[in-house]
Amino acid sequence: MEGTIARRLLVNFRVRPECVRPFLPAPFRPKLVQGWAMAGLCLIRLEGVRPKGFPAALGMASENAAHRIAAEWDEDNGPREGVFILRRETDSRVNLLLGGRVFPGVHHLARFDTWETERRLKIAITEADGRRLVRVAARLGEPWPVNSIFASLKEASAFFQRGSWGWSMDNGGSCEDMVLHIPSWRAEPLFVERVKSGFFDDRKRFPAGSLEFDSALLMRNLLHEWRVLPALAARREAA
Structure with a gap:
């Protein structure tokens, strides 16, 4: 699949590793930066999304969101890194119906109000x-x-560019993956005036002092592709 990223907002939190480990199935573990795990929100508007090679006029637009954790895992040729996606929201009924069936990623329908x-x-x-x-x-x-x-912005941007390999659980309890390829990657710093998340603000999941806002990046008007790789068998470890 290919299209245009009209807008992609990455809101990033640093988190105590012990708070995110229960959300990661084997073989994933938190990717640490100076002893902290990184988690956050990816809020993305996609436009002109269609099968690769099809005319842009046939593409569709959608607003989407993901709650995610930076993760790493081991393969035969060494450790790899990406993100583990806990949950996806979309305003597209096409994504709702086809996600997790025709292409990776189980989605939940939500309303997006943007300005x-x-x-x-x-x-x-x-x-x-x-x-x-x-x-x-x-x-x-x-x-x-x-x-x-x-x-710096350069360091943060490089970290999240390396994390373009996204994993999530399918409806059958196995992991499925998708790689976001952006040929001309570029990001700008954002100052966040206010951020609220029903997930990350939950003190039962993240006790006081275990999670702190870190930074935010904005990406706009970038061509992209979604690439699917072979699935990895995984299951959630016992808490």
Whole structure:
């Protein structure tokens, strides 16, 4: 599949590793940065998505969101890295129906309310039952945050570019994967004015002091491809 990333917002949290390990099935483990695990939100608007080689006019647009954890695992030729996706939301009934069946990724239907200018954006995601899932307000034009675990935008961007291999559980209890290929990768720093997440704000999952906001990146107007690789058998470890 190919298309255009109209907008991709990565909101990143640093988390105590022991808090994310229960969410990772074998053989995955948290990818650590200075002793911290990295988790976050990927809020992405896709446009012109269609089978590779088909005319762009046949493509579809959708708003999508993923809660994810940076992960690594071992293969015969050494350790690999990517992200493990805990949950996906979409406003597209096509993604809802085909995700996890025709292409990897089980999706849940949600409402996306978005507002954007060249310098500012707001995104609100509400689940089908009316519960608020995500609220983000952010703006461009700010320097890289001095309290980020990453020393610079370049370092953070490279980390997330290496994490383009995404894994998630299918409905049968096995892992399925998809690689996001962006030939001309580029990202800008965002200053997050407000972020709320029903998942990451849950103090039963993440006790006070175990999770801190780290940084945010914005990517816009980039050609991309989704590539599927052979599935990896995996199951959730006992808590």
